[in-house]
Amino acid sequence: MDVDVVVVGAGPVGLMVACELALAGVRARVLERRAAPRSHARALSVHPRSVELLDQRGLLERFLPLGRVVPGWHFAGLRTALDFTALDSRHGYALVLAQTRTEALLEQRARELGVEVCRGVEVVGVRQDGEGVEVLSRVSGGTETVRGRFVVGCDGGRSFVRRAAGIGFPGSDETLSGVLGDVAVVDPPPGALDVARERGVIVVPLEGGLTRFVYVDPERMRVPSREPVAWEEFRGSLVRITGSDCGVAGPRWLSRFGNATRLAERYRAGRVLLAGDAAHIHFPAAGQGLNTGLQDAVNLGWKLAAEVKGWAPPGLLDGYDAERRPVGRSVTQNTEVQTLLAELTLVERYRRPAAALRELLERLLGMAEVNRWLAGQVSALGTCYPPAAAGADPLVGRRMPDVGLTIPGSSARRVCELLVRGRFVLLALAGDPACGEVALEEAVGAGWGSRVTAVTARTRDAHADLDGVVEVLIRPDGHVAWATRTPDAGARAAERVRALTAWAGTPS
Ligand SMILES: Cc1cc2nc3c(=O)[nH]c(=O)nc-3n(C[C@H](O)[C@H](O)[C@H](O)COP(=O)(O)OP(=O)(O)OC[C@H]3O[C@@H](n4cnc5c(N)ncnc54)[C@H](O)[C@@H]3O)c2cc1C
Known part of the structure; x- marks a missing residue:
């Protein structure tokens, strides 16, 4: 194998997936069609x-x-x-x-962690067999092939990887489009920007003296998103919607976007996985696409790493689809509701x-x-991800509250800081931190030490959700895998071993 995982696409999601894999010690290579990073930011x-x-x-x-x-x-x-x-x-x-900033920071982090980010490489073939995947790319002067154990398609809404894996992308075609313009604004008529906002135009100040306008013009909303936006059209729409041109003077970037809404019929096909826009597309309402993709990446990274490293318990990697596809469905639904409301209004x-x-x-x-x-x-x-077993503690599946902690001999002060290495955290919240630690570390040390960090702490902030909780197993993505409120040390020890085995695999 040339690498463990080939990630296709160096958008925010591909870069985040690569960071998570590298953090877990998995060799990842990112293949990106563009020769240089994008210069315009879609998400803000x-x-x-x-x-x-x-x-x-x-x-x-x-x-x-x-x-x-x-x-x-x-x-x-x-x-x-x-x-x-x-x-x-x-x-x-x-x-x-700006999305360009997010991408630059994630790429910097990926490179620090040893990820190879290869630009000017367009993936044109994906083939999987029992042992791995073969990814064929067009590069300047020819083609090249990379072999890995898995491939993750983070190659956007028109994902080649998704199509190559035969994963359907059901949903609805575009029926409506909106326009965005990043433009200079000079001496806007008094109150013009307020009027624009009142009439449904989104107006956001950007860096470099630019302002972003986003609107849906009832007279132009059926224009297909692939049609470029001319400066005259942009100004004309603003005048029509707001009564003035808002002082816009010179575009940096004008773009049209549509409301095609689709959700991949599965996020995994054997050794091929999908994340981000490759798995879900929708109207950019309420700023959710990039965010949902980053959250996909953090849900997938540790599970895929566990599979590559050979310790994943049965079903762990399939849990990515089971947990994230319902989230994708819910996001596509709420954006459709928002689009419908916009359309009715117009x-x-x-x-x-x-x-x-x-x-x-x-x-x-x-x-x-x-x-x-x-x-x-x-x-x-x-x-909140549904708990695997009936009767689980109410905390299971939810984000672990980021409470303050007192941990003897440690600089970590919050739960969040314990997750920095991307490992499980087994956190005991009861008892005297000074003496509890040893028992817990012994339990984890009996085979899970390389995957789980054991910590005994006192909470410094009260949190209603943690009332009575004595021990928690936190997943690398910050969600709770297991929690117990039982004061019975023997019962707790048995539950702990079951939880560690179910989530962190059999002890090595
Ligand atoms: C107008 C607008 C505003 C938005 N605002 C927001 C917002 O405020 N908040 C938010 O969360 N989201 C927002 N979004 C959505 C957000 O931009 C996307 O969800 C996000 O870019 C998805 O990231 P991604 O990495 O999945 O895909 P992309 O950003 O599309 O990246 C995919 C990458 O894959 C590469 N690629 C494609 N095919 C290949 C191939 N065959 N081989 C190699 N590389 C390939 C592409 O060049 C690209 O770099 C907005 C979108 C639009 C259109």
Whole structure:
């Protein structure tokens, strides 16, 4: 084998998958068609769960200074924002950061971890057999073949890898398109940008003195997304929608995007896996595509690494599809709801009832509980994977709360910091940290030491979800694999061994 895993596509998702694999000691090579990184940013947001994931890999300090923190995000362009600050997270905010920056930082990290990122390499063939995969690429001056144990298709919505693996991509074709423009704004007429916002145009200040406008123009919304946007069209739409050209003066980038919505019929076909836009596409409503893809990557990375390293318990890798496809389905559904609302608002025949529907939704979003629920969906902090066994502790499948800890002899101060190496964490929360540690380390040391970090700690913050919890097994992606509240040390030890075997494989 030339490498363990071939990752196709150096977008944010391919780079994140490669980082996760390399962190787990797996040799990964990324093949990317483009000769140079993209110069235009599609996504502008890193949502709270993605921020948490960056934090738990020790990467957040690279991202935070380059972005702008905002307390919430919109849903369907409604005036009442989703309030991320009300969510149970240290990172109850969205980080406004150009996708180009996200990609550059992830590529830097991937290279630091020893990943080969090969540009100017277009994958044109994928073939799998019992032992591995053969990936054929077109490179300048000819073709080359790489052999690996697995291939991960992170090659975007038109994924070649998905088609080569014969994985269907059912869903609906594009019926509506929107436009984005990154442009300079000079002396806008007073109040013009506020009027634009009131009329449904998204206006976001960018770096370098540019402003992003995003809108759906009722007169142009049936234009196919493949049709380029002319400057006259862009200005004309702004005038039509807002009553002025908002002072726009010179485009840096104009682009059209559509609402084709599709979900891969499976995320795995033997040795081929899919992540990110290769697995799900939808209208970019509420900024979820890149974020969902990053979360796919972190769910997949450790499972695939376990398979490559040979210790994955049965079904672990298939759990990637089982856990992430429902999330993909839910995201495609909520973006369809948002698109439908936009469309109804713009079609003359439905304008009045659509306005009434928007008012109703505004009122609902004004209710703290409703707002919190929807913010949990869009931020992905509400993502909970179904427990494998009936009767599991309510914590199982959820994100482990990032509580403060006291751990003798350790610099880690939060749960999140324990996950920096991308391993399981077995955390005992009861008893005296000084003496509990030995028993736990012995348990893990009996064969799981290279996959699991054992820690005994006292929590420094009270957290209702952890009331009575004495021991937790945290997965490398930060979700809870097992938790127990039993005070009976013997019963706990037996449960612990079962949980470690079910998740971290048989002891080596
Ligand atoms: C207007 C707009 C705004 C958006 N805003 C947001 C937002 O605010 N928040 C958010 O979360 N998401 C947003 N998105 C979605 C986000 O941009 C995508 O979900 C994200 O880029 C997906 O990342 P990816 O790595 O899966 O795929 P991509 O970014 O598409 O990367 C795929 C890579 O694979 C390469 N590739 C393709 N085929 C091959 C091949 N055969 N061989 C080798 N390489 C290949 C491509 O060159 C590309 O570099 C937005 C999208 C649009 C269109």
